[in-house]
Amino acid sequence: MTIEKLNKIADIRVLLFGDFMVDKYIHGKVSRISPEAPVPVLEVTSRQTKLGGAGNVVNNIITLGAGVRVLGCVGEDPDGEWILSELSEKGIETGYMRKYPQVQTISKTRLVSKNQQFLRYDEEKIQDIPDAYVEEIRQQEEVLFQGIQAVIISDYGKGAVTKEGAEFLIEGAHRRNIPVIIDPKGTDYSKYENADVCTPNVKELGDVMGKPLHTEEEILEAGQKLREQIHLKYLLLTRSEKGISLFDGQQGRQDFPAASKDVVDVTGAGDTVVSAVALMMAAGFSPEECCVLANTAASIVCSKFGAATLSLNELMEQMVNSGEFKLVDVTTAKYVLASLKEKGKKIVFTNGCFDMLHAGHLASFLQARKFGDVLIVAVNSDASVKRLKGPERPVVEQQNRIRMLCALECVDYVILMEDDTPVPLIQALHPDVTVKGKDWEHKNIPERHVVESYGGTVKFIDLEEGLSTTNLIGKIRHE
Template identity: 40%
Template sequence: MDRQLVERFLSRIRQIRALVIGDLMLDEYLWGKTERISPEAPVQVVDISREDLRLGGAGNVINNLMTLGCQVHVAGVLGDDADGRLLRRLLEEKSVGIQGVLMSPDRTTSRKTRILASNQQMLRIDRESQNPISPEMEARLADHVRRVAEDFQVILVSDYLKGVLTEGLLKEIVAIGREKGIPVVIDPKGSDFRKYRGATLLTPNRKEAQTASHIAIVDEASLLQAGRFLAEALDLEALVLTRSEEGMTLFPRDGEEIHLPTEAREVYDVSGAGDTVLAMMGLGLAGELSLEEAARLANVAAGIVVGKVGTSTVSHGEILEVIGRRHQDTDLKIKDREVLAGILEMEREKGRTVVFTNGCFDLLHVGHVKYLQKARRLGDLLVLGLNSDESIRRLKGPRRPLINQDERAHILAALDCIDYLVVFDEDTPLELIEALRPKILVKGGDYSPEGVVGKDLVESYGGRVELIQFVDGKSTTNIIEKILQHYGEEGGLP
């Protein structure tokens, strides 16, 4: 994936509001060690050394969303018991909207207790209700979803077959999503997927897809058959079929299937990976990524969480670290404007001085390099604003630039003196300077201070303008003229 695209998307997640509907539960982890057999029965004795209580089920989807910075509201039904009240308090502590969480005296709040030793799960104990919620609860939940739906960019449905997501409620959720143009992304369960018909996207694993399609998935051909059948029969915009250590496959309504190999280095625990995929696919669609872009990002996130023990989440930094493995240093320096503005704000808080200059830098030459090296010595960071191809054509005519903006960006980013580079499309860098707020604005010595775009702005917040002389006789125009003199009459290069 393009790192700049990922950075831009991650920077905007805080603006996304997601509604999560589903089965809420508590995940309890008891960690210990085993060194003896019980005298009472031929079983291992686990000496517990640590306990951990987390949000589980749909709560793990919430954990993923909150870790990434999304605004979350949840709807579901809990038992009116001690665990139910504890779960509500945990949600409130995370600043999750819980107006849609209903309490029922007829239910037991789900708690799953896992006992682990030497990083291996030895036993799981479940305490829960699995009966369908009452018609009254179903109607109250549906009414709440209809009233608040327009406040959200995506609806995420996490079905663990604990009775909250009845067939009637699911049909109502899908209908609300279609009516209001809100993506409805569902992590399905069970043998009958017809209750999810009309959803935007489903994220089943291989076993679930096999059960629901009644097609034994034994090879790639049968996997494609099952995925295509479900996507078409259920009138989905797309289906993402997760395949554990083999990655995932995207089945879009329009277009060819896309196989995504696993991003995991090592697989320790796949529990919760489906929740991560659901969360990331939902955020991707809400953040206006394409289906393929969202699936690729979800695949990266899933590869991270299966390398952790227990249901886990993934952070911005972990995602960018994985994406960064595929790129060279030049890619890491080239930033989107919004992302770079955030980076520079943090650098200023550390007391670092940001220097900014801009230009076309078509046919990089020694004059450019000397100029940039001098600019870098004026502060702690040098940011280069690079004119896009379109802006150069407007400034210099249709025959320029000679080198396209992507190539120019990577060539310049390879210079040690440049810390960050951003491409801008405007005729002047004023809007870019407003966004980045450098302390020192640098231009060539052929300018007068009064003629430097952004001078008044930078000086208004205590910054200054510096002029640097170019190396005499070194310019792109001179290089072009020299080439034409040497080879123009000969009809080309020898």
């Protein structure tokens, strides 16, 4: 997986069609039972309103950094007005959204105490989208697809996604080589025929096949059968704690284990998966890579309460932290550190050659770590060390110096530094604290001006007396 592909997400625009709803949350405390009936009494402390249904897919797309053009209908009612206003405030293209008096905007209200739902009530009238709307967007096909790199059909089974509307979008997208990703609902999957990706869960797959699926053999048979029946390129089966299974015409079934993380709330995880898959496909990732990234994305949102989303920074941080080594390049480091800063973490930076890693280096890392929450260490490349220390250095090549640093518990991330000073890295990363040895305290260090220009600070630490790589090399040679 390349960072360059992830950077393409900012230039991607998704065409999204589906059921738009309002998610309402009433938060409060429960400390007593009603004297009128054996039910808990919620003492309301706050209220919250969010985009729901296809609107949560919108939230996922924009927090990952892409753009959205939306298709759909709402009612001529306060909830419908709120949806249109909220979409506009988020900078979403709403020129193809329409209000109709015969449509009732769907809302779901959740009563919550201590981040636990104990009641939900829905206000909805399920009916097909007006024929006039489908005809209207059909007449505007050329402009509708302009600048679009992926199409998502977010079907919540509330009537927006009819066979006519879905077929129009799938055929129009394929004429332009644009991938179509379906988040399905119900048992009539014929309307999704010829889509690129469909993302049911195991229960939904069982419903459409007319029987519960209990064994791996049953799941394999059902997945292959459904993919062939409706001529999908890929069936992407979401399996909760088991991750994702990918069905295609070449490999059969491939399984991708779920990323390990504490589950708080699975609400909206399907929206995250379909959003991530659409954006990653448009960015040029393979279906297999899309499954890995979608698993990671879903694990992050499931660790949050409610229909949550994730940023590209969070996705990058999780991907790096799930790897074997802590080595990051500057682009990846920018994503990771931005995510950590969003969480209120203080970033500490230090740098050096770290040739022949010794106790003095370790002492400096432990001191630096105390200035914040995350320590990133920049290590000079072999070429840089030669320029600074002479042609006989380094004694230990950069690959092994990096491995040693990555093995230290007190070091969170390691980055290779090609320049002779850390100024370019500090300009790119903006660490909160930059750490130097006290031998630099009264010198004119080049990074001081850069650090202070964005509000960072430079801290100086004690060095272990008599412990230096130069001394160690001299002692070895003498002996």
